Amino acid sequence: MYDVIIIGAGVTGCAVARYLSRYQGKMLVLERAEDVCCGTSKANSAIIHAGFDAAHGSLMAEMNVRGNRMVPQLARDLDFPFQMNGSLVVCMSEEDMPRLRALYENGVKNGVERLEIVDSKRLHEMEPNVSKNAVAALWAPTGGIVCPFNMTIALAENAYANGVEFRFNTKVTGFTRGSGCWTIHTDGGDFQTRYVVNAAGVYADVLHNMVSEERKLHITPRRGDYCLLDKQTGGFVSHTVFQLPGKLGKGVLVSPTVHGNIIVGPTAIDIEDRDGTNTTAAGLDDLIAKAGISVDNLPIRQTITSFAGLRAHEDHHEFVIGEVGDAPGFIDCAGIESPGLTSAPAIGETVAELLREKMGLAEKENFIATRKGLLDPKTLSREEYQALIRENPAYGQIICRCEQVTEGEIIDAIRRPLGARSLDGVKRRTRAGMGRCQAGFCSPRVMEILARELGVSQAEITKCGGASRLIVGVNKDSIGEVREG
Known part of the structure; x- marks a missing residue:
């Protein structure tokens, strides 16, 4: 019998495990893949978003801004690469300036600090390779870049050091609600627990819908294609360069990585296959064409690899976090798409606090708050x-x-x-x-x-x-x- 079982060892599940490991209890993470960070968390833009884009008043906005403020200290505590390089949202015409100002105002209402709109002259001083047609940009100094692999692994290792168990190659197939506990059925046997945390990424709606009749969730896998450029291109931009957001997201970005490459992407293509991470020629052509809008002379010929990741797009474009009304003891962390990587520490802390209150968990006296990464x-x-x-x-x-x-x-x-x-x-x-x-x-x-x-x-x-x-x-x-x- 476990006190809590977390389903999914992506960045959200590992963040919940890490913050929950502050408290006494028997905890387990179940993961269908062979390692942590094998789903959405391994293929994304590696961006720590400032928080200006999410709708004001949404859970997404709250978690984004809180997570952004938590990441710098978390990176120091758990020893993973992070840089606060800042981000620029580029406006390409005077006609779009009202949209840029609206984005600025939304960010201010969300609590994003030090936002400002910079004119064309200052923009090109900051980023000489931004398109000569750009007229202004939203400058967010608190934006950053991170290594998503090391962030997820660091959270998992720290949770493990504090007593959380992990079991890989274990696929959840169903649930049975008993007297005060859940039985989780898997292809590796059954597990019993008082509480379930559903952090299953693009499969979170499938698990939710197994236990709830009152409210059904629907998640669409949204594929994003990326190109990764050689380290020789590492100085092409120093900030994360966004385009003004559209209905499918924040557009194609051009950004440095913490390891010295340049990353370009993503596209936004809704698909049905929840494991469909194959790239397509059409998707990559679209990516390259869109990237050329915001920057000039992108050295795309120095691409060393292309890849695709999936975002768990919930129909209402909102994080679903909390206990399921007609399934007591079942906690959702669903619809965690961008800015999910940024929000993960805040989500982990929120869910851990929720479980602490519900179960009356006591804090550990010997909690290990830090972790040392690989020697480089x-x-x-x-x-x-x-x-x-x-x-x-x-x-x-x-x-x-x-x-x-x-x-x-x-x-x-x-x-x-x-x-x-x-x-x-x-x-x-x-x-x-x-x-x-x-x-x-x-x-x-x-x-x-x-x-x-x-x-x-x-x-x-x-x-x-x-x-x-x-x-x-x-x-x-x-x-x-x-x-x-």
């Missing part, structure tokens, strides 16, 4: 790095040439609590495979290290869990058997 040798001085190699020679072996990732970092990523079990798991934690060659060089060596550390055959190593094995046969052995025959 690139942050060390030459003398410190040489001393590290003498102590542990694995840090002197470069495995990923593009990102300069060492064997020591990969071993650490595998051995950590909730450590990597796949190529993508290593990539999210260390960036091995995220560089220009997109794992063309380092994959065989990473597979060797994974197999050695996990004590399995390389044939069992997957790209991202499930059936995504990279080795389907061994030619040498097969040839030998034929010769012997």
Whole structure:
């Protein structure tokens, strides 16, 4: 019997787990994939939104602004990359100036600090590559950029350090409400709990509708295509450059990443497939055309990869957070689309406080508030790095040439609590495979290290869990058997 079971190990579920781990109780996170951060949280714009766009008075606006204020300290406490680089919403014509002013006024009402409208001259001083046709911009200094992988992993590791259990490769198939508790049915057996937190992303409506008759939810998977540019383009813009929002969202952005690349995207294409993260030629063509509106001479030819993510778009474009009226003990965190990444700490804190009040949970005296991330040798001085190699020679072996990732970092990523079990798991934690060659060089060596550390055959190593094995046969052995025959 658990006190709380959280369904979904994305950034929202892991934030709930982290803030809930402040209190005494038996907690579990169930995740259908093989690792944390395998859904919406792994494929997004990596933006910490200032909070000027969400409708005033909405839960989305409240969580956005609170989350924005929480992230800087959280990044320091949990040791994940974050930069407050600021954002610019570019206005391309005098006719659109009323819309820009309305956005400014909405942001002020939402409580966003230091907002201002800058004229064309100042805009081009701040961002020389913004389109020469731009007439003004909304400047939001509190906007930022973050590593969504490391943020989610940091929340999960800190929750785990404080006693939260995690179970992966476990798909929820149904619920039964008993006397004062829920039984969660999964493909890995049944689990009992006093409270359920539904943080299942694009599947949150499916789970909600299993338990509620009073109010049905409907979530549309909204696909967003992205292009990631080589680090050589890293100085193209220094702020996050938005276009004025339209009915499908904030438009295509051009932004630096915390790792020195440039990211371009997303599109907004409603689809039916809740796992449909394939890119399309039409989607990427649309993305490139739209990106060229707000900036001049975008170096799109230096794209090193393209990818797509899904946003959980609820029909009313609003976060659904709270206990389900006709399903006591079932807490929704549904419809968490943009600005969901920014809002995650606020959502986690809100849900944890709700559960504390309902269950009368006591605070832990020994709560661990901080977490240390992977050691990055690139942050060390030459003398410190040489001393590290003498102590542990694995840090002197470069495995990923593009990102300069060492064997020591990969071993650490595998051995950590909730450590990597796949190529993508290593990539999210260390960036091995995220560089220009997109794992063309380092994959065989990473597979060797994974197999050695996990004590399995390389044939069992997957790209991202499930059936995504990279080795389907061994030619040498097969040839030998034929010769012997």
